[in-house]
Amino acid sequence: MPKNKTDNFLKAIKRYAKAQKNAMKGEVHQLKSERLKEAETQAKRESQRLVKDKLREKTNRQTARLAKQTQEGQRKLFIARAEMTEEVFSLAAEKLLAYTSTESYTQQLIDSAKAVARLFGGNDCVVYVHERDMVMADAIKGFFDGSVQVLADKTIRIGGVRGYCESMSIIADDTLDSKLEEQREWFVENAALSVI
Numbered sequence: 134m135p136k137n138k139t140d141n142f143l144k145a146i147k148r149y150a151k152a153q154k155n156a157m158k159g160e161v162h163q164l165k166s167e168r169l170k171e172a173e174t175q176a177k178r179e180s181q182r183l184v185k186d187k188l189r190e191k192t193n194r195q196t197a198r199l200a201k202q203t204q205e206g207q208r209k210l211f212i213a214r215a216e217m218t219e220e221v222f223s224l225a226a227e228k229l230l231a232y233t234s235t236e237s238y239t240q241q242l243i244d245s246a247k248a249v250a251r252l253f254g255g256n257d258c259v260v261y262v263h264e265r266d267m268v269m270a271d272a273i274k275g276f277f278d279g280s281v282q283v284l285a286d287k288t289i290r291i292g293g294v295r296g297y298c299e300s301m302s303i304i305a306d307d308t309l310d311s312k313l314e315e316q317r318e319w320f321v322e323n324a325a326l327s328v329i
Contacts, residue, residue: 218324222317226291229309233265233292242269242294243276245307249296250276252305258298261286 232238242262246269249260255278262269262283270283273294289295293308 214321218317218321221320221324222313225313225316229291229313233263233309238292239269242266242292243272245294246273247276249294249305249307250278252303253277253279253296253298253301255279256298256300257281258296259284261289261295261297263289263292266292 246260249258257280258277259282260273260277262273262285264285264287267283267285273283274281286295289308289310291309291313293310293312294305295308295311296305297303298305
């Protein structure tokens with residue numbers, strides 16, 4: 134083979150090799166670029182997921198903390214309202230106790246005894262009063278048509294009359310104690326206590 138043909142043949146092979154090399158470099162560069170984009174996309178997705186997970190975790194912690202604080206605040210509010218209610222009713226009980234030493238209370242005790250006597254008619258009954266009101270026992274008995282016993286009852290802390298008629302299966306409670314307790318429920322519902 135002449136040298137010229139061999140040189141041309143070698144040059145052609147070198148050009149072909151160089152073209153192949155450049156093509157391969159381009160493919161490698163393109164493949165590298167695609168893989169890099171995939172890696173970036175994957176990294177971006179993972180970082181977004183991580184950020185979302187961290188945000189969700191933080192939100193859950195804050196929500197739990199807020200719920201706990203709210204619950205604790207409500208507990209303290211409930212206790213404060215209960216203490217206010219007790220204070221109000223303790224003061225009311227003291228005022229009612231002071232009222233029991235007045236003429237007006239004596240008249241109210243008589244009126245209560247008359248109302249209980251009307252309810253029981255001529256049936257036998259037992260009437261309970263505070264120990265200090267036992268001085269009115271004979272007067273109270275006079276309002277009843279049937280047989281009546283007047284007894285001191287230590288559960289009556291303030292005053293008033295509580296009657297029991299066994300034959301009618303009726304208890305008539307007209308004590309200041311029960312009236313005060315009836316007001317407690319109304320007070321809790323309607324007092325609009327706000328604790329600052």
